[in-house]
Amino acid sequence: MSFMQACFLFFAAWMSGVLNSVAGGGGLIIFPALIVTGLPAISANATSTLASCPGYIASISAYRNELWAQQQLSWLFGSVSLVGGMLGAVLLLHTPASVFDQLVPYLLLLATVLFTFGNSISTLLQIAPKETAQNSSCFQIKASFVQLLISVYGGFYGLGISFLILATLRILGIKNIHQMNALKVLMIMCTDSFAIVTFIIAGVIAWQQFFSDGFKKFSHRLNSSCS
Known part of the structure; x- marks a missing residue:
């Protein structure tokens, strides 16, 4: 990796960290x-998945009170x-590399749509369940299945996952924005x-590129969480 490429990745990581600390979608x-x-x-x-992780780890400390207040959902969704x-x-x-290369444009389009219209979609689909619904077995089974699908997508690709999670939490009736963000970061x-x-x-991480951008995201997210 050349010096110019390292500088480019450093700037991209800085922009990604700013975007993640404000609204999410830094993977774009x-x-x-x-x-x-x-x-x-x-x-x-x-490598992008690895580079994003330190920022979310730093954010957990900022939401520890919200997670503690909803331990049951935190354990359920986290597991x-x-x-x-x-x-x-x-x-x-x-997945064969050639197949994934063909999927990338469509996955990027999906992530862009989620980033642009995520709030509108979740508002249109929002359900107002009973206050006791979150303690019911039906709710927990439904929420677990939906989160399993989202997390499989997150492990496979991941871009736009924050908007999928927020939309799902709204649909499931969780309205407190701090609780939503806490669960989102944890998940x-x-x-x-x-x-x-x-x-x-599997040996697919590009470590040289990661050290050019991963710690930049961590420091930016840590500073945002402490401010």
Whole structure:
């Protein structure tokens, strides 16, 4: 990797960190940037997932009170996300590179649509369940299944997952924005963590590119969480 490519990735990571700290969707910047520097699409996707994870880890401390206040949902969604993230990563690794290359434009389009219209879609689909619904077995089974599908997508590709999660939480009747963001950060971190372990074992992480952008995201997200 040349010096100019390293500078380009550093700037892309900074922009991605700013976007993630404000609204999410930073992967729409860093994933194409990694491809531009010459990485294959699968390696770029795996490296982008790893680069985003430190920022979410730093954000967990800012939401610890909200997560503690909803321990049941936190354990439920976190556990399901771990399993789904690993399944998605395994699915990605068993997808031929040529097939994934053909899917990338459509996946980017999907992520862009989610980023642009995520709030409008979730508002249109929002359900107003009874206050006790979140404690029911039916709610928990339904929520677990939906989150499993989202986390599989997150392990496989991941761009736009934050908007899928927020839309799902609204549909399920969770209205407090701080609780939603806390659960979102937890679920993405759990999804990414098992996916990352799978990617590391498979040897598809581009470590040189990661060290150019991963710690920039971590420092920016940590500063945003503390402010």
